[in-house]
Amino acid sequence: MTITLNTDYDVTLNTALLGYVGETNARPVSVEGMEIDGADRYVMTIDYGDGVTYEVDITGGQWTPTADILRSAQTVSCQIAAKKLSGQEYILVKKSRIFRLRIGTAIGDTAIPSPDVAMDALDRIDAIGRQAHADMQTAVTAAETATTAANNAAKSATATEKSADTATQAAKRAETAQASAETFATQAETARQGAETARAEAVTAQNNAKVSAAQASTAAQQVEADKTITAGYAKTAKTCADSTAADRQAVQEMATQVTADKTTVAENAAKAAEDRTAAETAAQTAQSIADSLPEDYVTAVGKIAENTAEISAVKLTDKELQRRVNALYDIGQGVTHKFETDTDTAYVKTIPTGGKLMSVKNIGGRSIMWNQLVKPVPTVVTQAGVKFTFSNDGIITLNGTATTTGNAVSLQSVKNQKGHKYLMVANPLSGVYGKDQLQFSSQSYGQDSTGHGTIITNESSNEKWYYTLYVYEGVTYDNVKLQPQIYDLTAMFGSGNEPTTVEEFEKMFPADYYPYNTGAVVSAGVTEVAVGDTAYPIPEAIRNLPGYGWSAGTARNYVDYENKRYVQCVNSVDLGTLTWVVSPTGKVNFQTSQVIGQKLTKSYSIAPNFMCLKYSTKTQDELWGKPNVIGITAAANVDGFVYVNDTSYTDAAAFKQAMSGVMLYYELETPIVTDISDLIPDDFLRNIEVEAGGSITFKNGNDNYHIPVPSEEEYIVKL
Structure with missing residues (x-):
């Protein structure tokens, strides 16, 4: 990777990827433009956010990350500083802004695959896709043969009224049609199973980069075995058909059945053609992936990650393909309808194919902890040559030409929680916006460069944080309007349950603007x-x-x-109605024993199912003996006890009064069931x-x- 510094020591990157965990064949990092008059040492600091900071010297404009620095997959905070020797110590001459680099998870146990290995894996994906195409073509050919035989059998059966001899011939043709139809059904099912196996093997090849040619050989042997089984089925079908030649009435019934089978065969042929198209699409996708794989090592590894997402997208159709395979099998067994269930958590669900x-x-x-942290405060501020007008509807209007580049004006301070994920949305309404024009910035942790929003992780320990409007020198702002918003996603959904993309959040909350809200439980x-x-x-x-x-x-x-019936698993209590005492053990600030009937976790490291607007839920381990960690939890093994750490209150009476109206939602040990x-x-x-x-x-x-x-x-x- 290359890090470039301009004269203001602002950083630009050609990639944000520093390396992969445990990587021993790491690529060198080049730093350009770092030289400063008077400086004789250049260092880069790498902060993991857990108290561990690495400082490496940049010699000759290069340094190479070592395995001890690439110790875990995460985003790290970095900064480059120019220093000079003064007496016995180095003093700072100039430093860059903090920038973020990513350390990825290594592919494999010890190393990242070479481009040759990656190309080989993708070539095998292509081969599997082509084999799936060939299997589907075989199924279609069998379908056409079976349909022709069925038509001939139907014509022969019609002639049964003319003579007994003709009826006998019709019976023989009927038996042939039935055997052909059953052979097709078995071959179609085998082909579908082969296609399904091919898709599974393709995904495995992409993830592990190890696809064995022996698997393809085994698949071919299985097809041959299935053909042998099919021959056995055909022989059985012939025996059954022979038994119907005893009388004219049986022959007439067989002719009717053949006509019905003809319709089923035609339907199955259509489905086989659909699956053939799916297999062709998979093969084309694999080929395009192989063709697009770049030659250089760094880009190749990144491309593999993109290809994984593409192949996963293809696999998303597997649920429907599996339904079709199962349906064909069930039709062959005489089943026409089935029950299916959908247990997904969603606002909108799609009714499945065939649903009646x-x-x-x-x-x-x-329930979620709804919030929107930007409070409209009407005021007028002029900074960097630009007049900023803040309105009580949350709209900020810009007029003027910027005289400098940088953070020109801050929004009001926002309550900050270290490690929380935040969604920041500029929501531009008119005028210029974007890179080199105007951006909504979190200072050190990212900016909304599109206006549609970005998700950041704020690693600052500050109790409050200022988000800013970043202007660019020489840009004229003529009545430019935007309506910034900030959402604490971790508080809203819980740690680990936050939306991972802006689009995911917008599906749940589609309005362009939501008013200021410090926090409310929305059910x-x-x-x-x-x-x-x-x-x-x-x-x-x-x-x-x-x-x-x-x-x-x-x-x-x-x-x-x-x-x-109605099943109530969650109850609530006003914390201000409970009796609170200062903890006699000193392990927590305040405790009560009056929340009877709550479900116990039986583990100090598992958080209870709590929701409280004022306090985030913690495990007992996280609060016990740590009075400065603010939060709420329950005793893991003793019913009734709830603990709170909050050093802003000095006695139980003041704490109880402050808790009036603060609701705690908690899981019941025994649900309350009501007949409805x-x-x-x-x-x-x-x-x-x-x-x-x-x-x-x-x-x-x-x-x-x-x-x-x-x-x-x-x-x-x-x-």
């Missing part, structure tokens, strides 16, 4: 189930059940429509006619909140 009837089995609640209690254009409102009596729509951690309250058979009709949300490919939406009464909720549906599916 749907019943909603259960719908759960979902997505479903008020209406919409199937296509038909709405099924949830009865008010159901929506008024205690805790309807609540969740805490992984626990949730839910309505069991199948068994006509009198609250809903017997057929409510049962056996609803649906259209394959349509949608089912779980609305919550606010069209600006598309919060996914847990639910389970059962479909009757036509194969």
